[in-house]
Amino acid sequence: MQSLDYSHIKNLDDWKNKIFCGDCLEVLQNFPDASVNLIVTSPPYADSRRSTYGGIHPDNYVEWFLPIAKELQRVLRDDGTFILNIKEKAVNCERHTYVIELILALKKQGWLWTEEYIWHKKNCTPGKWSNRFRDAWERCLQFNKQKKFKMNQDAVMVPTGDWAKTRLNKLSDNDKIRFNSQVGSGFGKNIANWVGREMAYPTNVLHLPTECSNKSHSAAFPKSLPTWFIKLFSDEEDIILDPFLGSGTTCVAAYELNRNYIGIEIKEEYYKIALANLDAVKVPFVQNSLF
Amino acid sequence: MQSLDYSHIKNLDDWKNKIFCGDCLEVLQNFPDASVNLIVTSPPYADSRRSTYGGIHPDNYVEWFLPIAKELQRVLRDDGTFILNIKEKAVNCERHTYVIELILALKKQGWLWTEEYIWHKKNCTPGKWSNRFRDAWERCLQFNKQKKFKMNQDAVMVPTGDWAKTRLNKLSDNDKIRFNSQVGSGFGKNIANWVGREMAYPTNVLHLPTECSNKSHSAAFPKSLPTWFIKLFSDEEDIILDPFLGSGTTCVAAYELNRNYIGIEIKEEYYKIALANLDAVKVPFVQNSLF
DNA sequence: ATTAAGATTGAATCAATTA
């Protein structure tokens, strides 16, 4: 991995819209205070196997995560939000408790545990075992620094009624995202202007498919997940941070929504994939500007 | 409330298919060890309002529940299951932590936290607040005494594929339950025999509507919720216990599935409603026997 | 153009096996 020294970087413009390859704990220490509007991330899951990504043992998960959370707290703006996508493993026929212990520890650290959104994975990994069914949901824990935080509820409204069932269901998710990225400021909102039918506020249950692409890297979460939270908890031109970037999904979503992004990824292999994925979404816009 | 003395009751047959009005901690102390196959309950939610059902303050919830859980552990059979339907309130713009603290405390008490099922409330009550959306899900925590427990996965299989989408969706939930209660041994299983199409195992996310019919009780769950867990974690003739019976939903579900039930309800008002609801489902069978 | 049918792909989990 490349050696990193960010001490020469003075202001935030030098950080915006870049992704970094390095340990997020080290990289974050060079960030200015209260500079980020929204953190959306899916950290490496606890796993006893060494060979896999990260490889943090469940029993050590909280102590590993807390110093990072402290830095996240420092760099987050006071009205900012921290979204943590996580789910505990089943270990020895039991759900491990490291996630709920982490919630308690983060509260001790000063975070407010504002809400727990549920990501219902519509097409989750199949499997059948003697004592449990497929795990079809993950937690999206919302933490804040203070009770008042930025929240654009209208940006994630969803169409209701017959029109939604007859027309919208025929659009694939790719179509929705493609359309959304073209107009830039939220699918639901534009549909509302478009047709003028009823819109409703969503609940704290998100029905999203797991990304089923044929890419080499396994996508941690579908792009629609960070997209939803970015629309909800940030404005355009805000700064979105993902300290465990993986293949770059959060930054791609932020870019397509006209937000500034900062990504950190420790594994050079995934860092390169993230770079490539970001390049891929930027290309069409460059081509358009040449016309 | 009526004065209760159960010390004269010697064997389990004197308890089966009865509901009791009293404090479940006291009533349970008269139960024999290892006598119950499945516990399904939705305890009074923590609430600072005195006027409502129970009225346990969030900060005292764990210490209030633990002695009861100890009795539940004693009366549950070794291969039995304890399903706890619960959801923490938002207090002071934050999710309270009493539920996750309860999970940790129950583990210390010797329970295994086997799984967390999600009840997604399909038609939850509308509402919108400045800092959160509608709460459309509740936890169904599964606890066990040992790793091996009774689980009838086939009993809750669901139809798959086109057939499920085109046909089954047209049946109302009432139709499904009515059919189920007539045949007695599981809706999914019978559909399988009926049509011979593919069946799939469900996930740990349950999509059930909130019951609108039962207006008398405040925190009622839909009958389909205990029905699902009773099918999954018990056989016919097994004993199902609900120590916080409310309006009697669990016992009605157990009765309709040919299980034996035991219910305990502290409030005489709800106890009477539960009695009436049980009478109501038993009446048609009495009438039939007179033909 | 639309639809139908076949192929593909999983941040999974556990029992059994091996180091």
Place this chain on the structure above:
DNA sequence: ATAATTGATTCAATCTTAA
């Protein structure tokens, strides 16, 4: 014993190809 690895299990949503 304990820890790591392998094999068996399972199916909805996409994607691909054919009709």
